[in-house]
Amino acid sequence: MARSHPMDGVELEILWSNLIGIVTERAKALQRIAFSPIVREAGDLACALFDQRGRMVVQANTGTPGHINSLAFAGAHLVRLFKDRCEPGDVLITNDPWLSAGHFFDITILTPIFDGEKLLAYIGSTIHHTDIGGYGIGAGARDVHEEGLWIPPLKLYERGKPSAMLHDIIRHNVRTPDAVFGDLSAQVSSGEAAAEHLVTLCERYGIADIETLSDEIISRSEEATRNAIRKLKPGTYHGEAVFDVPGGEVITLRTAVTVDTESGSIIVDFDGSSSQTTTGINVVLNYTHAYSTFAIRSCLNPELPNNTGSLAPIEVRAPVGSIVNCAYPAPVNARHVVGMYVPMPILKALHQVMPERVLAEGSGAVWTIQIQGRRANGEAFTSSMFNYSGGMGARAGKPGPSATCYPTGVAAVPIEILEAAMPIVFDRKELRPGSGGKGRMQGGDGQIIQFHMLTEHPWLLNAVPSRLDRGPDGIDGGLAGAPGRFLVNGKSVSEARKLTMQAGDVVLLETPGGGGYGKPG
Template sequence: MDSIELEILWSNLIGIVTERAKALQRIAFSPVVREAGDLACALFDQRGRMVAQANTGTPGHINSLAIAGKHLVSLFDGKCEPGDILITNDPWLSAGHFFDITILTPIFRDAKLLAYIGSTIHHTDIGGYGIGAGARDVHEEGLWIPPLKFYEKGKPNETLHAIIRQNVRTPDAVFGDFSAQVSSGQAAADHLIALCERYGLEDIEALSDEVIRRSEEAMRGAIRKLTPGTYHGESSFDVPGGDVITLKSAVTVDADSGTIIVDFTGSSPQTNVGINVVKNYTHAYSTFAVRSSLNPDLPNNTGSLAPIEVRAPEGSILNCSYPAPVNARHVVGMYVPMPILKALHQVVPDRVLAEGSGAVWTMQVQGSRASGEAFTSAMFNYSGGMGARARKPGLSATCYPTGVAAVPIEILESAMPIVFDRKELRRGSGGAGRERGGDGQIIQFRLNTEAPWWLNAVPSRLDKGPDGIDGGHSGASGRFRVNGEDVNSVRKLAMNPGDVVVLETPGGGGFGE
């Protein structure tokens, strides 16, 4: 396949998945999808290999979707018919917790399977405990949907739909998001069929082979430029409840084969609160850290991910075993790049960041309106400061590595009885250095309700701020207060009318003396 033909076809593929991702975002019901972009959309070939991903989405979803798609294609190989749509939120097969639901649509032209289009989004509610870390095992956390057919021959699986509707608090919002995923997948199918007809393609297998081959060769080429060896990094941070988690990475560069092995042996064991991480999610953020440091312009697909191997001992906090609770897995998962970047600093010192604030601070409120109608917010996120770069300061109120934005407070106030009194940068919270870390932010809110309400809050770094690098200073640690009192709890908080919540997110570490 010559380069011009490949570029034309590749541009079409990227256009299809990106257009569908943006359409999904526009029509989604959940604010965390519609406003914050907590989603992923990707195209898979007949063998379940991710060929192209949209240019919008979050690393934790995108690279987990690559694995989820492969699992679903393997499980339903030869069992799909036109009009079938597949679904799962199995944490160990997909994105790591029940809220992230993957929909995979087989694309048929007449009776011939062409490819698959898949999406993963964070849903408003999935029953159970909620987004917090307080559940004692995975079964307390919500509804577990094994790999099933969500639609069969174009008709809804009525039994499955009824089970889901009965087990969530906000079924209209949940099924509104399902409709967004299903309709965007169907539109993508129409566009891919049109592409094949326009260019005389029987399927996309030859195109997929070429894209994946070139992507893998380019990634191996970037790795071969590095100095061979094993490099170590370590990151420690406190989590809800005050426990300290340590992540250790050994990054081995094999220049002969063009591979990198990231080994997390020695990291903390899994815990009894819902911050454990499945290996898919660990793999997603590990590959993101390596790729963004070495060759960020490469297409993100099965080819460019293939040269990066991720290892984590089973039963560790980065490869937890069933039935570990996982609903707040992002609290640890978003720290995965930090020890990798510290290791890569020894190889490519000008391409990495100092430690940032880590995970976004996730909030979820539940209660009843004056009318008695129940409400449940989708999670809304607040970032601390990003770590400084070698030649630029860290960005304020910006969380590396996630791509999730904050839901605007106007949207939240219009959707539920919440009032924000304060939202501003936390000046001076970034660590000093040749380049300064980004500042965190201060947010104050309360609920305008006469009834008690519940708060799921998942802050981290309340005791220890992010490390600087290369002589840079640490960023400030965070604070979480209710009615002026510091709180550090893993459990869902029972709140009263008039209670005031104040968040002060951490600042990023500085870079250089």
């Protein structure tokens, strides 16, 4: 029997802790059972619970900002599109870049949670899949249709049965179907388990659904965020970040951050930033919003729950057709190359408001490497994307951590895993001493990675390094970090396109160091 009495603080805390436990447990289970090392080893995923209105109520304690906050949009879109059309056993899917996380590799699964025939809520996850066909993770495709399989919002399962047609379409459009369906199955099964736990929770505490609970959580989160904004100095503050990307193109991100203490809101406007480009580094607004809100909330009130309520007071604007709000059919597969720089100009603007809480520029985007080729027996392989970070920018009171990428938080796939999964040998993996910028607090150092392939066949290299010409800026008088270097057989390379490599070729990466904070002593 459902209860109707008001929810007190003790009851709210008990139910909130239970929701956190359900979602976090499912995210960790998903990470354990995923086929893809980029999920299993690097934690490139997000998991969240949504109410009947498609509002993100609670996220797991693990995940990456680009996935988590983009999942808030993806879940809301799927709930809107399938409103009153879901039945027990249905599972929804999409990787539409403009509706979800910004490129085809990130597939969102949303499972409606039913108690009998009554809809209670939704559980959603987004993970990076190893393969989605098409060009691969690099920036060389000329439009989005060259980049891989586009899955519009559809039902992957209907009344508990797989959609045979959709499964066949996916299977025939990817290079490694067993791995792709292994990861899809991990997402689906983790959602099913979360659904069972939520139904049990509702029965245990006698609640008909989570709508009253979600209202309480979201309204409290929003009000707490607005109150934190009201304590800031009102005004409009400007920041700019300039960096080079594959092919040598220079990108500028400009922000105007307006703090409105009367309404308790912040507007981040990217007017004046670079226009979208012909290479696949363009960013959809969802992804821009994800990293913008992360940058603000990590400085403003990081201890608050991250949900629809805490995100509501932050508005993100960018001109359509800009590099951070690209228009169809712009290529987007390497959107992280620009997207992970989004916090940098915002932090420079916030330095004028809360200097003790920001950090200097870091290396920016992780350097992503994807390899395709054939083993000695002719069997094809596609590497899981492996990410290498540079140094993190220094903080006001602490140096920047080395080989740590802000803002993504994703880890590198261990070299032992990569060497076991494909014919690759890593000759070096070590810190790059002295690459962090000097300052009162020094920026973190980058790292050095060298590898070659054990194959007699030519192989393909998708590499998207950035900051090869200009290192990360210091702040408050701190010096810049060292730029990176990307070498093939000892020669510098900066290409947006996929490279054809030969047996015996040696690849060397030297990632940038982070910027320093404050004038050197």
